[in-house]
Amino acid sequence: MPRPNDSRRPRSLVPIVVSLVLLAAVDRVDAGKKLFEKPAPRPIGIVAFVEGPAWHPTGNVYFSDGGNNRIMRRDRNGMMHVYRRPSGAANGLLFDFQGRLLACEGPGPSGHRRVTRTEHDGTITVLTNNYRGKKYAGPNDLTIDSKGRIYFTDPRYGPRNGLEILDKQGRAVEGVYRIDPDGQVTQVLTHEVDRPNGIHVSADDRRLFVVDNNNNMPGVPRAVWRFDLRPDGSVVSASRKKLHDFGRGRGGDGMALDVEGRLYIAAGRTVPSPPHETTEAAGGVYVITPNGKKVGFVPIPEDQVTNCTFGGKDLKTLYITAGHTLWSIRVTTPGFVPWLSRQNKNLDRKK
Numbered sequence: 001m002p003r004p005n006d007s008r009r010p011r012s013l014v015p016i017v018v019s020l021v022l023l024a025a026v027d028r029v030d031a032g033k034k035l036f037e038k039p040a041p042r043p044i045g046i047v048a049f050v051e052g053p054a055w056h057p058t059g060n061v062y063f064s065d066g067g068n069n070r071i072m073r074r075d076r077n078g079m080m081h082v083y084r085r086p087s088g089a090a091n092g093l094l095f096d097f098q099g100r101l102l103a104c105e106g107p108g109p110s111g112h113r114r115v116t117r118t119e120h121d122g123t124i125t126v127l128t129n130n131y132r133g134k135k136y137a138g139p140n141d142l143t144i145d146s147k148g149r150i151y152f153t154d155p156r157y158g159p160r161n162g163l164e165i166l167d168k169q170g171r172a173v174e175g176v177y178r179i180d181p182d183g184q185v186t187q188v189l190t191h192e193v194d195r196p197n198g199i200h201v202s203a204d205d206r207r208l209f210v211v212d213n214n215n216n217m218p219g220v221p222r223a224v225w226r227f228d229l230r231p232d233g234s235v236v237s238a239s240r241k242k243l244h245d246f247g248r249g250r251g252g253d254g255m256a257l258d259v260e261g262r263l264y265i266a267a268g269r270t271v272p273s274p275p276h277e278t279t280e281a282a283g284g285v286y287v288i289t290p291n292g293k294k295v296g297f298v299p300i301p302e303d304q305v306t307n308c309t310f311g312g313k314d315l316k317t318l319y320i321t322a323g324h325t326l327w328s329i330r331v332t333t334p335g336f337v338p339w340l341s342r343q344n345k346n347l348d349r350k351k
Contacts, residue, residue, distance in 0.1 A: 049066040113135050143199050248276075270283040
């Protein structure tokens, strides 16, 4: 555990058909299934603008405190501690297979626009801070597959000056990137997603889910997309499928997956933010199947529902960041937490 530091080749059609059958079966099983033990979550910590929760088996929950440029740690007794300050405008957090904390550091006066790893001794390792010599727009959220490949989103929220990564037509790219275990960085999505935010890889490494949320421009999809992944980690762009659209409401932000493949997406607003965000999508956590069927929702009585993650000894506690508050609610299905769900497999591979 980190120590606090304050300073495809194309696949055959057979597995695709099998997967579609399984996805349809999941949709049928989900009908009428109780997902949350109680109808509402409870607040378990109030700080500032909170984001990117990550749970550790020690009982600690780590999350970003954007208002104060720090990463916080809530211990098993409910006490709050500063884990890292300054955080470089950290947003999405994730533990790798060795239990080291990964962080997307965003833009702004205090931001570094990079992806980092906090080592067990507290030192900071920069995994990537540029793509082909150009600074990122603002790394936001990240996920990891079974081979240790890290995928991260790179949107720009707020002032749009200083965007350096452009396509051949000179348009700014807010893309999705993959960091391989050897450190090589690959741009896997460009304009297939307008402004990517939350991201997750399915448990079988065959699908990539991306939340698309351009929250200050009308007429663009605020959607959740699903893409096929090849064995080499590349994305099949033509496979793009829209799973859910939040319309003119506040689109999705971060998300989590449970062991049955359902997506838990933080989204919506309690109070409208005109002219671009209505309350068409209520603030809370939306649960959809990997085929896009909405099967659950839990409201959060606070604006800016930003992210969620699973934790607890049985992985049946959903931790939610929203506004100034860290929330939790018990669920009926365990979460799929990449480094915990995959670490035994990866440890066996190393023997």
